[in-house]
Amino acid sequence: MAEEKKKQVAKKASACAKSGKKIKVTQIGSTIGRIDVQRKTLIGLGLNKRNRSKVLEDTPFVRGMIECVKHLVIVEEAA
Helix, strand or coil, X not given: CXXXXXXXXXXXXXXXXXXXXXXXXXXXXCCCCCCHHHHHHHHHCCCCCCCCEEEEECCHHHHHHHXXXXXXXXXXXXX
């Protein structure tokens, strides 16, 4: 059962990566007073200071990370 789930997630990720969609993630909130998981998630997204932006592939993995810190970031479509 777990292997099937992993295959489904990998299939979705490869489909999103092939589409070539990009999103721009901008950090708007500080990590001061936040739990360690949120700090590490921002670092994983390539952000570590307010008002910094990063253009990333639009994959389910990135979307999951953004969901954890959605109150600290703004997500836009990349041009």
